[in-house]
Amino acid sequence: MQRFVNHADFIVEDMMKGIEKARPELEILSENDHVMKLKAAPIASKVGLVSGGGSGHEPAFLGYVGHQMLDAVAVGEVFSSPPAQAFYDAFMSVDSGNGVACLFGNYAGDNMNVKMAVDMCLDEGVEVKYVVATDDVSSSPKETKEKRHGIAGGVFMWKVAGAKASQGATLDEVIRVAQKTVNQTRSICVGLSSCTIPAVGKPNFHIDEGKMEFGIGHHGEPGMHVEDLKSAKDIAKDMVKAVVDDLEVKADETLSVIVSGLGATPIMELYVLYNDIESELQARNINIDKVLVGNYVTSLDMNGAALTIMRMDDELHELLEVEADSMGLRV
Amino acid sequence: MQRFVNHADFIVEDMMKGIEKARPELEILSENDHVMKLKAAPIASKVGLVSGGGSGHEPAFLGYVGHQMLDAVAVGEVFSSPPAQAFYDAFMSVDSGNGVACLFGNYAGDNMNVKMAVDMCLDEGVEVKYVVATDDVSSSPKETKEKRHGIAGGVFMWKVAGAKASQGATLDEVIRVAQKTVNQTRSICVGLSSCTIPAVGKPNFHIDEGKMEFGIGHHGEPGMHVEDLKSAKDIAKDMVKAVVDDLEVKADETLSVIVSGLGATPIMELYVLYNDIESELQARNINIDKVLVGNYVTSLDMNGAALTIMRMDDELHELLEVEADSMGLRV
Structure with missing residues (x-):
């Protein structure tokens, strides 16, 4: 294996440290080293935007945290979902009282962990709604297109929702445009x-x-x-x-x-x-x-x-x- | 060879057509299909900036043509220098009467072809000066550092010179800052x-x-x-x-x-x-x-x-x- 790596078990942590050092606008959440957030978040009066998923898809998902893009991401190990706690910490870290939209790709682990984290937030009085990208036409027939996986289509979803949220849209409006990108x-x-x-x-x-x-x-x-x-x-x-x-x-x-x-x-x-x-x-x-x-x-x-x-x-x-x-x- | 290619002999042409279609600010020069230029060039009162070299280093060199960056590049076949004619056509296509700076990496073929093209321009009354990047420390000892090849250091040279030229600097001033980046x-x-x-x-x-x-x-x-x-x-x-x-x-x-x-x-x-x-x-x-x-x-x-x-x-x-x-x- 011809790789730039120290220990394969810590490749995600090392990558995250490198990104934090290279990008002054980003920070690893102090409470959870598998969450990367925009330093500026939570942004007053703005819906918080979160994504997350397994590592190995860089620049996704971390690379779409930024100005008028995502506010935070939950970062999983290579090709595996972040735990519910990481999604929860990401949600809580970007909520400014206007709710949080979680925009992620359709994989079993991510689905389960996002839903658990959404429930955990509800207990804290923080509203999180989500949209699941299902753009990969090869992963299920058209009749069951809700079962399809999310791949590069997420980039359009994050860009469109990020722009909408930056204009002061409500959580429902952000969810509507994100779902529209998935449909289209x-x-x-x-x-x-x-x-x-x-x-x-x-x-x-x-x-x-x-x-x-x-x-x-x-x-x-x-x-x-x-x-x-x-x-x-x-x-x-x-x-x-x-x-x-x-x-x-x-x-x-x-x-x-x-x-x-x-x-x-x-x-x-x-x-x-x-x-x-x-x-x-x-x-x-x-x-x-x-x-x-x-x-x-x-x-x-x-x-x-x-x-x-x-x-x-x-x-x-x-x-x-x-x-x-x-x-x-x-x- | 696992590749996205039609015919290996035309991979550079196909790539250039793809870039021209994807980037509305760029165009392949009508007189020479191995020159990519900014549509807006020549830009009045601005020194023209040109680079060039073999293909296979993408986004270099084509990818650094842009707003306040390079005005044109001469595009060679994979890992081989563009001919003198391509450099000449690139120079002539971006000259607004303020002269042209050619900022390229130190390789024998590029050196020879740039110098021939500079002479051809002189015959037409167009002044071209050049700076040669020599950042690769492994390619020659320090005592003969002028023999070193140019690699990723060109990015700093193009960015710095592009900014300087956009501020209305003279050809000599642009050459000075470009040479400074090479020295540093x-x-x-x-x-x-x-x-x-x-x-x-x-x-x-x-x-x-x-x-x-x-x-x-x-x-x-x-x-x-x-x-x-x-x-x-x-x-x-x-x-x-x-x-x-x-x-x-x-x-x-x-x-x-x-x-x-x-x-x-x-x-x-x-x-x-x-x-x-x-x-x-x-x-x-x-x-x-x-x-x-x-x-x-x-x-x-x-x-x-x-x-x-x-x-x-x-x-x-x-x-x-x-x-x-x-x-x-x-x-």
Whole structure:
């Protein structure tokens, strides 16, 4: 395992210390070393925004704490949910009396721990509502789309909700726009090679040379199918079809797009892929609003890419345009 | 070779098309498809700023074209210099009558082609001066430091010169601050695994499992030595020593720092490494001003990291604080 690490069991703690030192606007919560928060939070008269999840997806989730973005995140070990206590501490640390919105991705552990933490807050008189991202079209059929996992679509959710909260919106208004991004967002991943969890020390799945896994999950969950590695153009075509068909996007509609690397994919190739994705959308007469290409939600050192689309309207367009400043996204 | 690519021989063109589509402020020069420029350039009354070099280092060099950053770049094939004609076309496309500064990294091909292009411009009455980055301490001994290669230190040079040019400085003033960043900047790389040039299809060097190459170059040039893979803390100690000793940084001086991944290194590990680098600098009573951690100058899919330090003074501090907006860096 070729890694920059001291002890694999403390890689998350060491990363968090590094982030706290590198980013003066952030701090590790003194009561819980698995919560990273904006120093400025709680912000008076603003709904608190929290996310959380397993580590290994950097810059998610920590990297989206920032000005007019998230106020805090609960940080789990690599690929595993933070405990309920971490979500609870994150919620309590950012509540200014206006309630807290928890915006996270749909995984069993996160779901369970968020719900426990929400109940714990209720006992303290702090209202927490939540929205669960379910953008990964490969993780469950359309008929059971509420069972789908959340992947890079969270970036749109955090940006939109962060902007709305910064405008003084109520908790219900923040929850409404966050849920709207979930309803309007779809993602699909393609994996070209595996990733290695530091504490395990060997790849947690395998993709043969010359093959690709279409629809792979962010932790290596099996995709829709394994097939021969295609050209970027053909991969782009399949990825666009998967998300556009599922969201039922029609000609003349407008999308915002994220192409996120999964960790080990050269930036050069993300733009090669985006070039073909854009051509494919153009061929369908679909308009493109915002475009993000880079490492937005990763899976350790997995080689692969995710395509995320969000159907736009005037409200979402305006909220994406609002100034924001975080490690993972600046507008 | 597990890659998102159509034809390896056209990967650079495809990437450039993708970037042009994703970034509305940029355009491929109509006369030369290996030049990317800011649409707004040439900017009246401003010195034009150009860089260039081989591809495969994304977001360098293209990603530093932007508002108050570079005005254009000449784009070479993977790991090879752009031809003189590309530098010439880049220079001519951004000159507003105030001259052009070419700020590039020290490699034989780039040196030769920049100098030819400078002469070609002179024939047209356009003045171009240049500064050559030589930050890689491993590539030549201190006695012959003018022979050293340029690596991630270019980011500081482009940022500082971009800010200075945006303030209406003359060509000589821009050249002065760019040269100052070179004089004050040192870098060192550590490689944990090789990279693969798409048109070649197999790794262009090899690092054994359990080993690391200290001082590796950005194209896999042999480093100072191969040794057993150390802990992040020990690697950080060696990296800090290499650059701090070479620059003769003393206690109570102030540095700005870049920790750049080389392409395939998880972001998590870059922060683990930064945590130890910061501790090492603290132990030497060295102050830290700006910190950048991420993929700033890469080498395709190489697993490794570079540490860059720049000795700060009031002028450099003020120029690093000036607003800037590019794919690779936003302030």
